[in-house]
Amino acid sequence: MPFIFKHRDTDLREEMDDPDCDPVALQRTYRFFVHINKLLANWKTLFHVYIAPLCQDASRTYTLLDVGAGGGDVACYLDQLARRQGIQLHITAIDPEPRAHAYMQQLTLPNTITSRCCHLHDLVVAGEQFDFVISNHVLHHLQEDEVAALCSDAGAVATQRVIFNDLVRSEWAWLLFAVGTWGVFRRSFIRADGLRSLRRSFTPAELAALVPETWQVEQLFPFRLVARSA
Numbered sequence: 001m002p003f004i005f006k007h008r009d010t011d012l013r014e015e016m017d018d019p020d021c022d023p024v025a026l027q028r029t030y031r032f033f034v035h036i037n038k039l040l041a042n043w044k045t046l047f048h049v050y051i052a053p054l055c056q057d058a059s060r061t062y063t064l065l066d067v068g069a070g071g072g073d074v075a076c077y078l079d080q081l082a083r084r085q086g087i088q089l090h091i092t093a094i095d096p097e098p099r100a101h102a103y104m105q106q107l108t109l110p111n112t113i114t115s116r117c118c119h120l121h122d123l124v125v126a127g128e129q130f131d132f133v134i135s136n137h138v139l140h141h142l143q144e145d146e147v148a149a150l151c152s153d154a155g156a157v158a159t160q161r162v163i164f165n166d167l168v169r170s171e172w173a174w175l176l177f178a179v180g181t182w183g184v185f186r187r188s189f190i191r192a193d194g195l196r197s198l199r200r201s202f203t204p205a206e207l208a209a210l211v212p213e214t215w216q217v218e219q220l221f222p223f224r225l226v227a228r229s230a
Helices: 023-040 043-054 073-085 098-106 120-126 144-157 171-180 190-200 204-208
Strands: 062-067 089-094 113-116 130-136 158-167 216-220 224-228
Touching (some): 023 073, 043 158, 062 144, 073 113, 073 130, 120 144, 204 216, 204 224
Parallel strands (some): 062 089, 089 113, 130 158
16 A cells, blocks of 8 residues: 555646647657567566457458557557457547557558557447457556546456556555666657656556446556556
8 A cells, every 4th residue: 555655646747748749759759669668568467367268250351449549559558469369459549639649640551550540438439349459558547537438448348358457556666766767768748658657557456446437457566557448
């Protein structure tokens, strides 16, 4: 249980969310996410435990929606994992932030990944559905009532499973990240925004009180908080 960071500091805003932030630093931040998320976000484990076992039909293409995809690094990583497993997976990466969408448009994406600039609720209204719905580092951006709305929308478009992966609020996580990123990731928002994100994040108990009763909330190494549908 956090002691210094007993409560979420929702007044903090990440620098990269500022419409007037340094565009060069923003581009570098998107590029650095590749390394940060591969090292710390634990998507390899989540894919093999919660996604791959539900993809047993080799004759069909499964669909996955990445909500708040940012620079698209998680979508690209999951695409690589699926290919290695021989799973046919088409990923739709969405983000309402035009700068994130523009960054993804610069990438050479495989034809198994589609980038769209829109909100999740737009897809709910359109009646679209996907086998899996995921997000990475989206929950800590939200207010409590927005978490419930996100869960509702994700549940409406997911036919198999929802997986929300985020940070857990912890003094140890904050301290280790502060030390581990000192002098690294220069001219980007990685360090400053990462420390702010940790102070905005939830504890397991806080998140469990906000997601649907049938969902599971678990803490994974290192300092990860995962909410998922059954």
